[in-house]
Amino acid sequence: MKAIIDAVSHYNYFITFFLMVAGLYVVISRGNMIKKLIGLTLFQSSVYLLYVAPGKIIGGTAPIIDPAFKVYSNPLPHVLILTAIVVGVATLALGLALVVRINEAYGTIEEDEIFARDGEI
């Protein structure tokens, strides 16, 4: 019983790791380059959750010092993830730009068709 309660009380980690594995699966299994990038974004988003969720302290308030409050949430993970989100957006933008160029060069964004056109590389 205690094991079940333990597992349920850590539900945020289950969600995080489900998203993580799902994103990675999409990256590996799909041949469409846009879908791969979507999977990659999902994978990165799961990490945002991994950081942000534990930053919330139950009963804690925003970290602005005031004598009325004793418990504050941890602001650092949010700052870190803000950085990670910007990095993720930049990666996605660059990835999409590359896909546009690939589409212009090959006329397709399906990996197997590209390999068929150029030979396996």
Add this chain to the structure above:
Amino acid sequence: MKAIEPHLPVLPVLIPLFGALFSAFFRRGASAWLVALVATWLAAAVSCWLLAKALATGMPISYQLGGWAVPWGIEYRVDVLNGFVGALVTTIGAVIMPYARRSVAHEIDQHVQAWFYTMYLLCMTGLLGITLTGDAFNVFVFLEVSSLSTYVLIAMGRHRRAVLAAYQYLIVGTIGATFYVIGIGLLYLVTGSLNLADISARLATAPPEFARPVVTALGFLTIGICLKLALFPLHVWLPNAYAYAPSVATVFLAATATKVAVYLLLRFFFTVFGAGIGLASVPIPELLFVFSIAAMFIASFSAAFENNAKRMLAYSSIAQIGYITLGIALANQSGLTGSIVHLLNHAIMKATLFMALGAVAFRLGVVQISDLAGLGRKMPVTMATFVVAGLGIIGVPGTAGFISKWHLALGALEKGMWPLVFAIVSSSLIALVYIGRVVEVAYFREPAAAANKAHDPPISMLAPMLLLAAATIWFGLDTRASVGIAAEGAKVLLGGLK
């Protein structure tokens, strides 16, 4: 001088950063090149000064960004090891610069040349940031700065496959970086700190119920970093990326990018985990042995059967990474010295080899091995530097490659693992095969029609090649500086172990 000295740890990162911004601002290829030239040489001078200071003090030099106290603020922490890697990255980056002007002008469209130099300098900024910072999340940010600029550099290649190679590297590289962040996230959850030294100290006192997340974090970090350093079997992105990137980008990446990832691996294995929980609790060395030996043989065989000379050297790089990780797996003084000195030696030799191929591409536009026929007579100096560096890759005594392999073999013997010595020697014989193929084609075949008019590239391209080829010999004969510093670095790593 007195005014600059306290800021030394941060300057190697700032100079290329500002250089990148100025070269993007000027937008003309020639002025961007001039900015890059000045920035890289300044950065190299500052990094060497920093290394000298780190050697002299013998203690880590700490620099707190914005004056925020450790462990809350970001700390730059420089000891002999990362001072050495930083000096390596900047010096190679600076030596390439005179070579870059003609090669880039030849291979890259006029209107994007300035962007090329911007990305080159940004990549250098990222690599130096990873090297010098002592903050785990800062490492991630710089990792992405260097990775994103690397993808752009690769995509600037002339062949349409360059874009494809960049895309494939983007997918793999982002997965690697994300694995790294997951590892850092788990460590942060356990220790509540992001400062590498602080994490290490807190791991040592962490309650035993945290053992599992810590080991999970180690797994994520190892895989993430190994994707970046192209450890077999995580190397699939590397051959295409190196083969289709512009010549100058290939030279720089092959010489520096994987080396910095190796440094990061050393830092995490020894300074963070080794000093915190002890390496014995983790079965990483056993895995590293298997993959290193697989890399040394399988990648070398792939190189021997490869027809594109750039791809051949890329596979050779994967094999050489195998030597470096072998030394890490040995985890004794001689083995680690071999690994660290091989960072330098391999960087010099691979830069020379790729520069020689870049010179061939500059004259002929192609780098298939069959196209090299007769070039030994048509481009004598270029091919001579290729042969010297090639001998270094094989590990002939008197070249730098021999020194690293010697220390690796010593490390293996100290551990009583004599079959490893056999493995090192026999994989060197495969290197003899693939370097020998190029030499055979270049010196003993009649030149093709296209190669008949070829001759050595201009002096601005020859001088860096000759300099590095001479360094290959120099570091093979006089090892006081290279091995001396590497041994100090190994001592720093092993001295902190629990």
Add this chain to the structure above:
Amino acid sequence: MRHDIILRIGAKLILPFILLFALYVHFHGEYGPGGGFQAGVISASVVILYALIFGVEPTKRAVPQGLVERLIPLGVLLYASVGLPAFFHGRNFLDYGVLGRDSASGHALGILLIETGVLITVASTMVAIFYAFADRGRT
């Protein structure tokens, strides 16, 4: 779009207010939701909206592509330069408390300059991406 008089007049009326709102979001960023990122995107939307209605060519005459591509590094340069004055006061890089009379006012000024750098870079990057894609369909 030449005949859509409502769109043209409406856009001319609304564009200055969008820009004003961008500045409000920028300068209000310290006290409420907002800051350089959001303000940058909003001010870029002014240029993009203008281009959608009046065409890319007139927009490029008003906001030249060369200028936009120079503004990208300029914003980052402003951001990074905020860290430099500390060198002349014997402090560490990025210690921008030295910018003002006391540490608090220095930090307020420094963060405003940093956000301005972010605004310039984000806005010009957005416009540069828009120009890059607007050109692609034509050639």
